[in-house]
Amino acid sequence: MNILFGGKAFLRLWDVLSPAFQEHSLDVAEDEEIPSKLPWADIFVIRPMTIDKDILKYGAKLKLVQQWGVGVEGLNVEDCTEAGVYACNIPSRGTGNAEGVAEIAILHMMLLARRYHRAKEKLQEGKVFTPPGVTLWGKRACVIGLGNLGHCVVERLKGLGMSVTGVNRTHREEFSQWGVDTFYSLAEMEKALAGCRFVILALALTPETYHSIAEPFFQSMDRDAFFINVARGDIVVREAFDKALQNKWIAGAGFDVFWKEPPEITDPILNHPLVTTTPHIGGVTDASLNGAIDFIVKNVQRVALGEEPYSCLNSRDLQRKKTL
Numbered sequence: 571m572n573i574l575f576g577g578k579a580f581l582r583l584w585d586v587l588s589p590a591f592q593e594h595s596l597d598v599a600e601d602e603e604i605p606s607k608l609p610w611a612d613i614f615v616i617r618p619m620t621i622d623k624d625i626l627k628y629g630a631k632l633k634l635v636q637q638w639g640v641g642v643e644g645l646n647v648e649d650c651t652e653a654g655v656y657a658c659n660i661p662s663r664g665t666g667n668a669e670g671v672a673e674i675a676i677l678h679m680m681l682l683a684r685r686y687h688r689a690k691e692k693l694q695e696g697k698v699f700t701p702p703g704v705t706l707w708g709k710r711a712c713v714i715g716l717g718n719l720g721h722c723v724v725e726r727l728k729g730l731g732m733s734v735t736g737v738n739r740t741h742r743e744e745f746s747q748w749g750v751d752t753f754y755s756l757a758e759m760e761k762a763l764a765g766c767r768f769v770i771l772a773l774a775l776t777p778e779t780y781h782s783i784a785e786p787f788f789q790s791m792d793r794d795a796f797f798i799n800v801a802r803g804d805i806v807v808r809e810a811f812d813k814a815l816q817n818k819w820i821a822g823a824g825f826d827v828f829w830k831e832p833p834e835i836t837d838p839i840l841n842h843p844l845v846t847t848t849p850h851i852g853g854v855t856d857a858s859l860n861g862a863i864d865f866i867v868k869n870v871q872r873v874a875l876g877e878e879p880y881s882c883l884n885s886r887d888l889q890r891k892k893t894l
Contacts, residue, residue: 571613572595572597572610574614575598576599576619577599578598597610604625608625609629609630609631611629612634614635616638618641618644622649626650626653629655632655634657634870635655635656636660636866637658639667639862640667641775641802651888656884656888657883660861660862660865666857668718669722670857670858671719671722671826675826675852677824678824679706681846682824683704685703687846689703706730706731710767711732711770713750714737715771715801719800720736720772728748728749740755741755756778759787760786763790763791764790767792767796769795769797771805773801773805775805783811787810788813791814795820796822799824800826801827806829824846825839825847
């Protein structure tokens, strides 16, 4: 199979990609090279980028567009279906992605709870045993979004001795088995926040969740609670967050995702004493790299054999299209 990787970022992984796909022909395309290189490709592996009919029209023999990662905000699945092309992402749980992102959520919780910025200042002043912090043990956390990522977060919170309130669009029986003590629907989200010292956002970005975290949400949080976003920046209304921080509706916040990525280096959020930030590295780990490669290798093999790939986002629509 001819496999085209979209973006020079994949060149940094070439030493790992080449042996993994040694039975196939590989190439990399910069954005401006896609129109000339895509006609060659059977499979197009993409980073977060826009893929729609204007790109797909160049893929004369294209069989699969494979997202490298979980989020598919830029991948127009309907256009893939219209072109007769499989559209797939990488499932987060079991590939190292959700596991890594859950760990970065815990990192932000700990940094905020132990007042890391202030602790560094005290140490540089030659002082120890200060500032006092907050233990996670014995506290209640609210996890908003109980998909694969939320599941991984809940597991880790329970291991730290925390109580968990879960929020999700629909209820499933297995939530209690994971360790969710109390459940609320998304429509009741603001009611779920009372008594929660930590609030972790783990929702997928959809038209329904876009800007769903607004002023009423932050006003409903306890004043000593911390907000952690490891989901997507655009789920949160930026102006509402800034107001919450300024008015001390919340005690602090941690972000691994932003409204614009990368954020402007002058963005005050990056140096705010009550905010911890990381450069969207939750899913950037050894485990997630190996998990992504292993998963894509399997999908390439399935497509080569004429079988439907795993984690296909347009399976039913393609089947329906074939019967018309």
